[in-house]
Every structure is written in structure tokens, then in C-alpha cells.
Amino acid sequence: MTTLTYTDKDFATMTIEDVAEIATRLENDDYKTPFESLQDWHKLRAIAFHREDLIEPYFYLLDIEAYDES
Template identity: 55%
Template structure:
């Protein structure tokens, strides 16, 4: 699921249980490919923007820490 396919209705349908499950998947990072979790990350990011009160406990999963590639 890319960012363009996330609808307002999907975001409004989320509740504490749904976002906790989304966060669990992201924390476990047990996706079949390196890019499979990207859809969940985009969804959590959209929730953090549009429903910050719901995403607040999981914002650490959206934040990107700086790193040195060398």
C-alpha cells in the first residue's frame, strides 16, 4: 500500500486496537521482503499526521534516526 492509496476513510476507521497491531508488525519487522513493510510505515506516517492522538504512542516507529553511511 503506497501513500497515494491511503484514504481518509481508512484513517478514520483506525482505533487503538488497529494501530497497536500495525505498530506490532512494524516493531517485529517480520516482512517477507525489505520493502514489504513500507506500506505499513506509510500508513503509520499518515496516521501520525492525520490522527496524531492515536499514533502518539508509536511515533518512534515513524521517526528516522540519522546515521552515517560510511
Template identity: 55%
Template sequence: MATLTLENLDVDKLTDEDVAKLANRLEDDDYETAFAGLDDWHLLRAIAFQRPELVESYIHLLDLEPFDES
């Protein structure tokens, strides 16, 4: 699969393996720039909103907390 970007992200075609690779990069945090890591974080977040079952094992990487807006 080509490198994932928000522009070419087709969440319906993603596999567990695709998401695992993305999550592993985030876990390793070995990026040339901070922006590259942020790009991967945004990808994982986009996937989480559209197909949460794919990111269940990696939700800790997103640091999402439920908020009580009332």
C-alpha cells in the first residue's frame, strides 16, 4: 500500500495490518520531524472516527478522553 496521507485515506479499504503499521510508527516515535509524527496522529484519529474497531488496540496513542460538556 502507498504511504497513507489524509488526502489519499480511504478508510473503507484499510486493513488491521495497515493500522498496525501506522500505530507502530507512532509507538516508536522515530520521525525526522515533529510534523511527520503529527501527520500520523491525524491519520489514526481520522480512522478512529470512521472505523473505531480498527483502532481499539491503539486508542491510547490518541489520548482521547470523554468530556462532559454539560
């Protein structure tokens, strides 16, 4: 299994077009295996933690819901 590793430099150089490409693949759900889509999902989620401004239009793809831990 491939492990994704990103640095702050990777996130700093990411563009809106890079994120749009990932989001388009996720929206089209055109993958050979489910693991390929999961890899893109994790990539988008990592971008969300470091560059939320880039994923704002695609936040719905992450399916993150607010919850109360109390």
C-alpha cells in the first residue's frame, strides 16, 4: 500500500487547479479501484487542514460533520 506524504512546501505550492482536478475525479467517481478514490479523498482532506481556502468549493466531498464530544 502506498503512503501519502506531503510537506508544508507541497501545500504551499498547490493551486486551485490542482484541487479542482482532484475534486473532479472524486465527483466523477471514475476509478479502477476503491482505493484510488480513497487516496484522492485523503489528499483532499489533508489539503483542507493546511489550505482550507482551496477546498472551500469542494468541502461537501469530504462529508465532515460537526459533532459535540461532551
